[in-house]
Amino acid sequence: xxxxxxxxxxxxxxxxxxxxxxxxxxxxxxxxxxxxxxxxxxxxxxxxxxxxxxxxxxxxxxxxxxxxxxxxxxxxxxxxxxxxxxxxxxxxxxxxxxxxxxxxxxxxxxxxxxxxxxxxxxxxxxxxxxxxxxxxxxxxx
Amino acid sequence: xxxxxxxxxxxxxxxxxxxxxxxxxxxxxxxxxxxxxxxxxxxxxxxxxxxxxxxxxxxxxxxxxxxxxxxxxxxxxxxxxxxxxxxxxxxxxxxxxxxxxxxxxxxxxxxxxxxxxxxxxxxxxxxxxxxxxxxxxxxxx
DNA sequence: TAAAAAATGCAATACGGTTGCAGGAATATG
DNA sequence: CATATTCCTGCAACCGTATTGCATTTTTTA
Numbered sequence: 081x082x083x084x085x086x087x088x089x090x091x092x093x094x095x096x097x098x099x100x101x102x103x104x105x106x107x108x109x110x111x112x113x114x115x116x117x118x119x120x121x122x123x124x125x126x127x128x129x130x131x132x133x134x135x136x137x138x139x140x141x142x143x144x145x146x147x148x149x150x151x152x153x154x155x156x157x158x159x160x161x162x163x164x165x166x167x168x169x170x171x172x173x174x175x176x177x178x179x180x181x182x183x184x185x186x187x188x189x190x191x192x193x194x195x196x197x198x199x200x201x202x203x204x205x206x207x208x209x210x211x212x213x214x215x216x217x218x219x220x221x
Numbered sequence: 222x223x224x225x226x227x228x229x230x231x232x233x234x235x236x237x238x239x240x241x242x243x244x245x246x247x248x249x250x251x252x253x254x255x256x257x258x259x260x261x262x263x264x265x266x267x268x269x270x271x272x273x274x275x276x277x278x279x280x281x282x283x284x285x286x287x288x289x290x291x292x293x294x295x296x297x298x299x300x301x302x303x304x305x306x307x308x309x310x311x312x313x314x315x316x317x318x319x320x321x322x323x324x325x326x327x328x329x330x331x332x333x334x335x336x337x338x339x340x341x342x343x344x345x346x347x348x349x350x351x352x353x354x355x356x357x358x359x360x361x362x
Numbered sequence: 363t364a365a366a367a368a369a370t371g372c373a374a375t376a377c378g379g380t381t382g383c384a385g386g387a388a389t390a391t392g
Numbered sequence: 393c394a395t396a397t398t399c400c401t402g403c404a405a406c407c408g409t410a411t412t413g414c415a416t417t418t419t420t421t422a
Binding site for chain 4: 098100118119120131132135136139155156157
């Protein structure tokens with residue numbers, strides 16, 4: 081996983097984002113962890129960076145498709161860095177599993193989001209497919 | 222769509238829920254609309270019923286599988302009445318479409334949630350598959 | 363180098379969800 | 393039938409997360 085600053089910087093620039101200190105830190109953090117993080121998670125990791133600043137960075141990243149936004153049904157939205165440019169095609173996205181016991185959101189890289197055919201007239205822009213239950217660590221509940 | 226009180230009452234009793242006035246009203250409202258409603262939606266429709274009361278009714282309904290809980294990525298959870306008993310099998314559930322412009326969540330009854338095969342060790346209990354974009358009414362955005 | 367624009371941090375706010383508590387209705391018990 | 397107990401309800405307070413407004417600092421532009 082790439083993590084040194086200049087690499088992160090290049091990544092940001094390549095995606096049309098000006099590499100400010102905060103943006104580099106947020107991106108780096110998202111790269112180090114390889115599972116979706118919430119705003120609160122990042123706030124802890126990036127202390128003392130301000131929550132609003134992190135929020136705005138994530139907002140920007142999302143608008144430029146640098147992150148996937150995952151709503152796992154926990155009360156907070158999760159963000160996952162998206163390194164490859166073509167992972168916006170739905171069929172390239174993997175599903176996520178939310179463990180109702182340990183509250184972790186896990187990427188199931190092996191399982192891609194299955195595509196469905198929408199009726200006429202709909203314009204599809206994103207998809208959110210989250211499976212819920214108990215993860216292997218938490219057993220049968 | 223069934224909507225008179227005695228029918229709703231029978232529905233509740235059949236599912237093991239005591240048919241109190243509030244519960245009947247909430248269930249009826251969910252039946253009248255045939256798309257998922259948020260707590261706030263219901264609060265408006267059922268005025269002057271108390272928010273906490275509606276909340277507790279929904280909580281009860283969810284625990285008894287009388288409603289599907291849908292997280293569409295808007296900030297609020299949506300509830301959709303589930304008339305048939307066997308719609309808890311994932312493959313029986315339909316997908317939902319969230320319009321990013323008009324903020325409505327629409328049931329795509331025709332499109333069932335595709336099943337995926339999880340790796341060993343996971344216990345699947347629920348699934349949330351929401352498509353996002355623009356609905357036919359809102360066009361291409 | 364001055365003006366403009368962008369990024370940041372702080373504080374305040376909005377919002378949806380949730381809980382504690384007390385009164386009242388329904389139900390069970392003697 | 394009277395009383396105890398449980399359940400339901402509404403009110404008000406609270407919580408956590410997301411979001412915004414504004415002033416300050418930093419960067420970019422002219």
